[in-house]
Amino acid sequence: MPVFRSRKNFGIAWGIRAFFNLDASLTRSVVPSVEQMQSRLMQAQSRVEQMRKRLSNKDRQLAHLRGRLSEKNRLVAALRDDQPEPVRASVRNLRDEIRIAKIIEESAERFRVLAGKKGLKVNLGCGEDIRPGWVNIDLAPGVDPAAHSDAAFISCDLRLGLPLEEASCDYVYSSHFFEHLEYKHGLQLMRDCHRVLRPGGVFRVSLPNLKGIFDAYLRGDEAYFDLIDKLALLPEVEPGIGTLVDHINYSVYQYGEHKYIYDEDKVILLLQKIGYSSVTLSSYQEGMDPGEEVRRRYSFYVEAVK
Numbered sequence: 001m002p003v004f005r006s007r008k009n010f011g012i013a014w015g016i017r018a019f020f021n022l023d024a025s026l027t028r029s030v031v032p033s034v035e036q037m038q039s040r041l042m043q044a045q046s047r048v049e050q051m052r053k054r055l056s057n058k059d060r061q062l063a064h065l066r067g068r069l070s071e072k073n074r075l076v077a078a079l080r081d082d083q084p085e086p087v088r089a090s091v092r093n094l095r096d097e098i099r100i101a102k103i104i105e106e107s108a109e110r111f112r113v114l115a116g117k118k119g120l121k122v123n124l125g126c127g128e129d130i131r132p133g134w135v136n137i138d139l140a141p142g143v144d145p146a147a148h149s150d151a152a153f154i155s156c157d158l159r160l161g162l163p164l165e166e167a168s169c170d171y172v173y174s175s176h177f178f179e180h181l182e183y184k185h186g187l188q189l190m191r192d193c194h195r196v197l198r199p200g201g202v203f204r205v206s207l208p209n210l211k212g213i214f215d216a217y218l219r220g221d222e223a224y225f226d227l228i229d230k231l232a233l234l235p236e237v238e239p240g241i242g243t244l245v246d247h248i249n250y251s252v253y254q255y256g257e258h259k260y261i262y263d264e265d266k267v268i269l270l271l272q273k274i275g276y277s278s279v280t281l282s283s284y285q286e287g288m289d290p291g292e293e294v295r296r297r298y299s300f301y302v303e304a305v306k
């Protein structure tokens, strides 16, 4: 017996079957299995875990920043007048070192410009003596180097050495500078000066003549010091109680700015040991050394050839 009596009935029956088949396949694809549900749950849990980790990282960063801020606040508080002087001095030193670190970063670019150059003339610890045609280097020259547009100036901490290429220099000069460095830094820098000089290049150094100053002190020679205004240089020494020893204090310590004092014998021996082919005691050279009378009387000069 035919199941479907007409085409219409057949169509309806086919539609019903198709609907149920479709429904079954839809159910299979839309409604997830237990395994799928478990796997999705695990994925969601792992995402929550990741977010928790990120949040706790952020908390750590926040705590770190809070720590730095309170460190800064402590520094600012330490700078206030009501702090004991040693605390304020330490904070000042720390601030100076931070400033120096910034200067070093900036100077690296200026030294890069000199890469590959030969025949340089370098003036170490130049101060205000910024020379045209020279590479003048100082940490804090005390003048605005921009006013010397015809001269190259690099602000740099020479305790870290001289970042110039080997044999790139004809001449390295310094006047009243090495006594501002600790012995180990001065020695390292003198070695560096030898490294950057070409064979035949000259290293010339002028330093305070401590031998002359001590000799004058021992002979009680007031006249030797008459170019120096004791009261201006050592304002804490009250008028009427200044004596010759104040000149010794100023020359040796200079408010703590002098770190190591040299004499002729020491400099000559050091430069010979470093490897210069000739080292000689020199004298004032017009056009090369600062010409003020005060410098000429209280300086000694050594010249070395690589």
Ligand SMILES: C[S@@+](CC[C@H](N)C(=O)[O-])C[C@H]1O[C@@H](n2cnc3c(N)ncnc32)[C@H](O)[C@@H]1O
Pocket (backbone or CB within 6 Å): 124, 125, 126, 127, 128, 129, 137, 138, 139, 140, 141, 142, 156, 157, 158, 159, 174, 175, 176, 177, 180, 181, 290
């Ligand atoms: C007494 S002044 C000499 C200036 C000049 N050469 C002269 O003869 O008049 C010493 C100079 O050394 C510089 N100086 C001190 N420590 C330094 C360092 N670590 N690096 C570079 N320059 C430094 C100071 O800034 C200062 O300008």
